[in-house]
C-alpha cells in the first residue's frame with residue numbers, strides 16, 4: 001500500500017480527475033517504478049482486465065491484508081461456488097424488504113438534526129445509516145454498532161506514508177482488529193446455529209448448494225467483507241452526492257421538482273464521484289495488453305474512477321448529467337466480482353437523498369470549511385462534510 005505520488009496532496013486527492021485525464025491521454029497503461037505495479041486508466045483496457053479473471057486474478061499475495069481469503073480475493077472455480085451460495089442469502093428480494101426500515105432510520109437520523117442550522121453530514125447521516133442497516137441485516141444488537149463502525153474504519157484504512165514505523169503500527173492494528181472480528185462473529189454464528197432467527201447470519205448458516213454448506217470461517221469472512229465493502233462505500237456515495245448538491249445548487253430544486261430523476265442522478269454520482277477509485281488484480285501469466293507486456297505475478301491497478309470519465313465511452317464525460325442514460329459506469333466493478341451489495345447501496349441512496357433534500361433546503365457547504373480527503377488510495381470521499389441549510393418540509 002505505497003501511496004500514489006500523483007495523489008500525494010489533499011488537493012489532488014480531492015480532484016484526481018485532471019491526473020486521470022492526462023494519464024488516459026498520455027500513458028493509459030503505465031508501470032510505476034515506485035509502487036512496482038501497472039496503472040490502467042482507460043475504460044476498454046479496464047473492462048478487458050475485469051472480464052478476464054483467469055489471467056487477472058483477484059487473489060492478492062499481499063501480506064497482512066484483512067480480506068485475504070474472502071470472496072473478493074477468490075478466483076474461479078471457488079469464487080463461483082461461494083458467490084452462488086451467499087447470493088442465496090443476500091437476495092434482491094431480501095434487500096427490497098429493507099426499504100421501510102431504511103426510510104425509518106434515515107428519518108430518525110434527520111430528526112436528530114432538527115432545530116440545527118448546520119451539521120456534519122458524514123458524522124450525522126451518511127456514516128450511521130449504512131452501519132445501522134448492515135448491523136440490522138446481519139442481526140447484531142444495536143449496542144454493538146459503535147464496535148462495527150470502529151472495525152469498519154480500521155479495515156478501510158490504508159497507510160499514510162511508507163515508513164517502517166507506520167507500516168508496523170498499521171499491521172498491528174489490523175491484526176488486532178481481525179482477531180476481535182473473528183471472535184465476535186464466531187460467537188454470533190454459534191448462537192445462530194443453536195437458535196435460528198430471521199437474519200442474514202441465520203440465512204448464511206442455512207444456505208446450501210448441492211448439499212454443501214458454508215463453514216463457520218467462511219461465514220465470518222463474509223460478514224467481515226460486508227462491513228468492509230458495504231459501509232464506507234455507501235457512506236461515500238451519500239456524502240459525495242450531497243457534496244455535489246452543494247457544488248451544483250441548481251440540482252437541489254431540480255431533484256425536488258422531478259423526483260423521478262433521482263435514480264439516474266444516483267448512477268451519475270456513482271460515475272462522477274466514484275466511491276471506489278481503483279481495484280487490484282494480479283497477472284497469472286505473461287500477457288500483452290494494448291501493446292504493453294505485463295509479466296506473470298505483476299500487480300495491475302484498474303482505476304475505475306478514471307474509466308468512468310473516459311471520453312471514448314461517455315459523451316461530456318467531465319460533466320455531471322443528472323439524466324444520463326445509458327450509464328455503463330464501472331463504479332460497482334464488472335464481471336464475476338460485480339458488487340453483490342449494489343442493490344442495497346442503490347436503495348439506501350435513493351431513499352436517503354430525497355429525504356435529505358426534503359428536510360434541508362438551500363444546502364451549502366459551511367463557508368470556510370476545508371474539505372479533507374479520506375487518506376486512502378482506493379476510496380474517494382471526504383472525512384467530514386459541514387453543511388448549512390434552511391429547514392425544509394418535515
Ligand code: HEM
Nearest residue numbers: 071072229230233234237275331332333337339340341345
Ligand atoms: C464487490 C463497489 C456497496 C458488498 C464490489 C466491487 C466494487 C464495489 C467496485 C468489485 C470489487 C472487485 O472486482 O475487486 C461498491 C460501491 C458501493 C458498494 C461503490 C456503494 C456505493 C456494497 C454494499 C455491500 C457490498 C452495501 C454489502 C452490504 C460487496 C461484496 C463484493 C463487492 C460482497 C464482492 C463480490 C465478489 O467478489 O463476488 N463492490 N460496493 N458492496 N461488494 Fe460492493
